[in-house]
Amino acid sequence: MTPFERLKFKMEGKEVDKIPNLNIAMALVAKEAGTDYSTYAQDYRKLVDGNLCCVEKYGFDVVSAISDPVREAAAFGSEIVFPENGVPYCAEPLLKDGYEIEKLKIVSPYDNERTLDRIKAIEEFRKRVGGEIPIIGWVEGVLAECADLRGVSSLMMDLAEEEDLNEVMEIIFHQQCRFIDAQVKAGADIIGVGNAVASLIGPSLYEEFAFQYDKATIQYIHELGAKAKLHICGNITPLLPQLKMLEVDILDFDWMVDCQKIREITEGSTICFCGNIDPVAVMLEGTASEVEAKTVKCIMEGGEQYIAACGCEVPADTPRDNLIAMNKVLYR
Amino acid sequence: MALIQEISELLQKGKAKNVKQLVQQALDENMDPKEILNDGLLSGMMTIGAKFKNNEVFVPEVLVAARAMNAGLTVLEPKLIEIGNEPAGKAVIGTVQGDLHDIGKNLVSMMLKGAGFEIHDLGVDVEPDVFIDKAEEIGADVICMSALLTTTMPKMQECIDRMKQRGVRDKYIVMIGGAPVNESFAQQIGADYYTADAASAAEVAKAAVQKTRGKTL
Numbered sequence: 001m002t003p004f005e006r007l008k009f010k011m012e013g014k015e016v017d018k019i020p021n022l023n024i025a026m027a028l029v030a031k032e033a034g035t036d037y038s039t040y041a042q043d044y045r046k047l048v049d050g051n052l053c054c055v056e057k058y059g060f061d062v063v064s065a066i067s068d069p070v071r072e073a074a075a076f077g078s079e080i081v082f083p084e085n086g087v088p089y090c091a092e093p094l095l096k097d098g099y100e101i102e103k104l105k106i107v108s109p110y111d112n113e114r115t116l117d118r119i120k121a122i123e124e125f126r127k128r129v130g131g132e133i134p135i136i137g138w139v140e141g142v143l144a145e146c147a148d149l150r151g152v153s154s155l156m157m158d159l160a161e162e163e164d165l166n167e168v169m170e171i172i173f174h175q176q177c178r179f180i181d182a183q184v185k186a187g188a189d190i191i192g193v194g195n196a197v198a199s200l201i202g203p204s205l206y207e208e209f210a211f212q213y214d215k216a217t218i219q220y221i222h223e224l225g226a227k228a229k230l231h232i233c234g235n236i237t238p239l240l241p242q243l244k245m246l247e248v249d250i251l252d253f254d255w256m257v258d259c260q261k262i263r264e265i266t267e268g269s270t271i272c273f274c275g276n277i278d279p280v281a282v283m284l285e286g287t288a289s290e291v292e293a294k295t296v297k298c299i300m301e302g303g304e305q306y307i308a309a310c311g312c313e314v315p316a317d318t319p320r321d322n323l324i325a326m327n328k329v330l331y332r
Numbered sequence: 333m334a335l336i337q338e339i340s341e342l343l344q345k346g347k348a349k350n351v352k353q354l355v356q357q358a359l360d361e362n363m364d365p366k367e368i369l370n371d372g373l374l375s376g377m378m379t380i381g382a383k384f385k386n387n388e389v390f391v392p393e394v395l396v397a398a399r400a401m402n403a404g405l406t407v408l409e410p411k412l413i414e415i416g417n418e419p420a421g422k423a424v425i426g427t428v429q430g431d432l433h434d435i436g437k438n439l440v441s442m443m444l445k446g447a448g449f450e451i452h453d454l455g456v457d458v459e460p461d462v463f464i465d466k467a468e469e470i471g472a473d474v475i476c477m478s479a480l481l482t483t484t485m486p487k488m489q490e491c492i493d494r495m496k497q498r499g500v501r502d503k504y505i506v507m508i509g510g511a512p513v514n515e516s517f518a519q520q521i522g523a524d525y526y527t528a529d530a531a532s533a534a535e536v537a538k539a540a541v542q543k544t545r546g547k548t549l
Binding site for chain 2: 027083085086087089152153156157159160161200201202205233234235237238279280281284285312313315316317
């Protein structure tokens with residue numbers, strides 16, 4: 001089976017020759033591409049090369065145009081800092097003084113260097129491995145993008161004060177849809193929606209401020225004929241009943257979420273859930289046999305809907321043997 | 333006592349203005365500032381911390397409660413200084429060099445303050461020597477380091493190694509936290525404690541300082 005067939009069959013509940021390996025890698029991709037993080041985040045050719053190395057060396061079953069959360073913030077007008085070997089970040093939140101929405105630049109994703117670079121990465125993936133390896137494009141979830149623009153702490157206070165965020169969130173949602181559209185047109189099979197900040201809030205604020213936008217984003221991805229993957233690192237256990245209602249195709253879950261719990265809650269749905277292997281305690285610091293044991297445990301506990309991955313990004317210094325050990329188990 | 337209880341309850345609801353007013357009222361009624369602090373502000377913050385640990389409240393609720401605590405403290409602190417109230421301990425806290433994540437660090441800082449600590453928050457992207465210099469300057473009991481990235485967690489080790497080089501490692505309780513960090517990493521780098529959440533960090537820091545002071549007395 002090709003990785004494309006494998007993941008497609010898995011999501012359709014059919015038999016596969018191997019449980020797909022959907023590890024998320026960024027710093028590791030830069031390392032495999034033989035470059036620094038800053039170059040990897042700004043040059044789609046390096047991002048593509050590094051991803052294809054991970055497919056070949058470690059058996060990853062997807063390629064992914066992920067690098068950092070501030071591509072859309074750049075398009076909105078934020079000044080971005082690129083540390084040589086660190087994740088790019090906003091020099092300061094564009095909306096640090098409040099929701100002055102006139103500060104937000106509304107541009108086509110093709111007209112900003114950073115969003116265009118991601119689109120080009122997907123086009124390049126399409127040329128090189130399209131139809132053979134699933135291609136994942138990425139957008140920030142609406143709440144996460146709001147945090148990128150406002151600052152996480154300020155947004156948290158705003159949520160507690162029940163500020164009216166409707167206008168800014170509508171603008172963000174509209175722009176995210178344009179970016180999704182461009183990535184699907186470029187050849188993305190799956191769109192990953194990164195909404196890590198949602199793990200900091202409880203069910204009531206998630207319902208009030210995030211649920212409807214996550215739902216609408218996923219619906220929009222489906223309307224374009226792509227699949228949706230939701231990534232919220234951190235402990236999402238309190239949000240699971242709501243996340244089930246989003247009708248996402250793949251739900252990522254971090255190491256602190258109980259695998260059996262997620263299986264119970266998603267029972268009766270077609271959601272595949274993906275993750276749970278501790279990226280540090282197991283993947284980075286564990287032995288190959290510990291990685292193998294944890295992967296087997298996840299497969300056993302997760303059942304038919306489980307897809308293999310670390311709970312969050314695979315650390316760059318992960319021993320090669322551990323990555324290989326994880327992948328080998330997936331063929332059993 | 334009803335007034336003190338009300339301060340604690342309003343703090344938990346994040347009502348900063350009301351907390352400030354009631355602390356002033358309590359002082360005007362000649363209530364003991366220590367009682368206002370311990371049974372009103374700190375007790376309210378401890379309750380929020382316990383609820384946070386149990387997933388009953390989340391980050392936004394903790395942040396507004398902490399803001400209410402700070403509002404109360406602005407009124408209370410001059411009185412506490414006047415009567416010579418000693419903090420539960422002195423802590424230096426920051427996110428390690430190269431890492432700009434501050435939510436977890438801020439939560440620990442607030443919980444420590446809620447446990448009666450004097451806090452010196454160095455912010456984010458803090459170099460190893462800056463932690464040590466500040467600890468030396470203020471006579472800290474605890475150094476708390478936070479990291480959210482696997483690429484920055486080795487900076488914790490660097491700080492501890494630097495403390496050893498400077499001959500001050502044994503003067504401080506070193507605590508670490510953050511999503512990629514765990515107990516085995518803490519042991520590996522020679523930190524004294526790892527805690528998984530902000531409320532536990534405050535409990536552990538308080539107990540560790542009491543233990544250390546017990547030893548030295």
